Amino acid sequence: MAKPQAKPDLAELGARLLRNGPVKTLPTTRRVRILFNGAYVADTTSALYVWEHEYYPYYYVPADSFVEGALVEPSDTGTAPYWVSTLHIGGRSTDRVLVFGDKDKLRGGATKLARLVRVEFGAADAWFEEDTPIYVHPKDPFRRVDVLHSSRPLEVRVGGVLVAQTNSSFHLHETGLPCRYYVPATAVDRGILRESDTTTACPYKGVANYYHVEVAHGPPGEEGERKETIKDLVWYYRTPTLECALIAGCLCFYHEKDGVSIALDGKTLPRPETPWS
DSSP states (O other), rough: OOOOOOOOOOOHHHHHHHHHOSSSEEEEOOEEEEETTEEEEEESSOEEEEEESOOOEEEEEGGBEEEEEETTTOOOOOOEEEEEEEEEETTTTEEEEEEEEEGGGOOOGGGGGTEEEEGGGGGSSSETTTEEEEEOOOTTTOEEEEEEEOOSSSEETTEEEEEESSSSSEEEEEESSSOEEEEEEEGBBBGEEEEEEEEEEETHHEEEEEEEEEEEEESSTTTTTTEEEEEEEEEEESSOGGGGGGGGOEEEEOOTTEEEEEETTTEEOOOOTTTTT
16 A cells, blocks of 8 residues: 555645755666557656655656657747647546656756656556556565564454454565565454455555454343444455565454454554554
């Protein structure tokens, strides 16, 4: 799951990058293609990873990598160092495009962005590295994900109720994030799970589906029994990316949510703080 981030104001983003430069950049020789309205509108092996913030990179691609006529430039760019443009192909358009001008119009760290184009990731139909789809944003080349099998005893409680117990789990370690504990579907009390329509995407793991969790408090079947439903508390990947294939079908609980506790080797783990807390 990527850190939640609203769509930026492109003019403000351009001004900030011109003033401060990107956090960092890294060139890549990977073939990067942008699919828009059923056509590949950009195709390059000279993309640039650009960190607009500290969390993850974006791909900026050369202006000359776009098919002829796909980028519709405003008529008054003149000596402007950057401008908001339009991507148009086959009767469909998006204005979520930021273009940087020639190097002599930029300064400092922003000179690395000369004649590069930023297309809003979600505005395109799809992005590809070589022939592999990219989810949400490019993978950070400085981040890694390791999935390790563990036979250490693990228990999950929600609202004090034991909902999962296993001696066979997968521990997913992702740079900068707390360890996630994926347990076999058969290790979870299926009576607590309720299907959710929510889906999210992660560039490192793929597309996730969710369950709500319903737990009962008080004597079962008696008047004092109270049921509590926690929305989207569990996620899983039906077909994860290749590097995370081991977690396919396994369930993971939001450890940072109120009422969730995870014990490993009989010791309750500290609740992590994350953007989803």
